[in-house]
Amino acid sequence: MTLKEIKEILGCDVLVGEEDLSLDIQQVVASDGMSEVLAFARSKELMVTGLTNIQSIRTADIAGVSAVIYCRGKRPEKNVVEYAGKKRIPILVTKLGMFDICGILHARGLKGVS
Amino acid sequence: MANELLREAYEIQGGNFDKAGEISSEIKVILKDLGISASNVRRSVIVSFEAEMNVVMYAERGTLTLILTDEDVCLEVVDQGPGIPDIELALKPGYSTASDEMRLMGFGFGMGLPNMKKNSDEFLIESQVGKGTSVFARIRLNSNG
Numbered sequence: 064m065t066l067k068e069i070k071e072i073l074g075c076d077v078l079v080g081e082e083d084l085s086l087d088i089q090q091v092v093a094s095d096g097m098s099e100v101l102a103f104a105r106s107k108e109l110m111v112t113g114l115t116n117i118q119s120i121r122t123a124d125i126a127g128v129s130a131v132i133y134c135r136g137k138r139p140e141k142n143v144v145e146y147a148g149k150k151r152i153p154i155l156v157t158k159l160g161m162f163d164i165c166g167i168l169h170a171r172g173l174k175g176v177s
Numbered sequence: 178m179a180n181e182l183l184r185e186a187y188e189i190q191g192g193n194f195d196k197a198g199e200i201s202s203e204i205k206v207i208l209k210d211l212g213i214s215a216s217n218v219r220r221s222v223i224v225s226f227e228a229e230m231n232v233v234m235y236a237e238r239g240t241l242t243l244i245l246t247d248e249d250v251c252l253e254v255v256d257q258g259p260g261i262p263d264i265e266l267a268l269k270p271g272y273s274t275a276s277d278e279m280r281l282m283g284f285g286f287g288m289g290l291p292n293m294k295k296n297s298d299e300f301l302i303e304s305q306v307g308k309g310t311s312v313f314a315r316i317r318l319n320s321n322g
Contacts (some may be wrong), residue, residue: 098288101223102295106269114283118230121198122283125205125226127219150202 064088064173066130066153072171073157073164075132078144080153086129091123091175093165103176104128111164115139119156120147128152134161149167179246183211189232189239191258194282197233201226204243208250217318220296221250224314227289228254232281235259236309249298250316260306268294268302 067084070077077084092104094110097118100110106127112119114135123131128174130153133139138156157164171174185207201313203220232239232307236258244251248270250266261267267274268290275285299315 095283096286096288098227098282098286098292100290101227102292106219112283116282117195118198118283121202121226125198125201125219125222127215 064154064168064171066109069132069168070155072167073155073159074159075155078138078147078154078156080130080151081151083130083151086153087128088173090176091165091168091173092126092128093161100128101126105176106177109168109173111161113137113161115143117143117146117149119143120150120152123147123152124150130155132157132164134159134164179248181244181246183207183245184242186240186242189229189236189241189254189256191233191235191237191256197282198239198245201229207243208245211245213245213318215259217250217316220307221252221316222288224316225292227293228252228312228314231289231310232256232258232286234275234282234284239309247258247279247318249318252314252316253311254313255309255311257309260308261302261304261310262306264304265300279311 066086092108095114103160104126108128110128111132131156136158141176201222208218234257236256239256270291271287273287279285297314298317301313304310
């Protein structure tokens, strides 16, 4: 599934990375614990989190995830968006909560990592 | 005997959450530019990032040294901090002494040290309570990890 399809299904705003919406996403890692993302992501996943600080993007960069979705309409500070742009990691925001995001994406065939 | 290709030391400032992780991002760029495989870059920077976060969260200051040879990536992290009274317990997944502030930052869920160990081919940790902790991690470039 492309990031563009995910954006439409979840009703996301794109904060940065509009040019990378053709990215193909197969797997999802969802957590507010950054060490969990580092432990389980294998690279190129979509990361779903409620943590909007700079460490969320640093973790995404280190773990090699393709894109980040912030849940419950949480928006990061400007410097976080700029940093993600520099690292070429798209950021999307949806009003949905983490449970619903995961349920919807799972029902459409995306898998988690474990 | 392995040939040392690069040695770089970085100072880590304890308590500085804004900058936490910057060094590891820089190391990622360096290793990638040197043509190290994506998998080995990933393992190396996960170790370095977790170590960096631990120093920022717990210690007053620390030094992270990156040593690249033609055989491996080595990371040495030495901090001046509270030390770890029971290393075996600290290496247990899920065990954490983190504060609420650390958890709000997305860290301190008891995965840091286990993550570092998992991504290393050789992992040594020594600690003295009241003085500090030192960690040595080796990531072999020919391993498939």
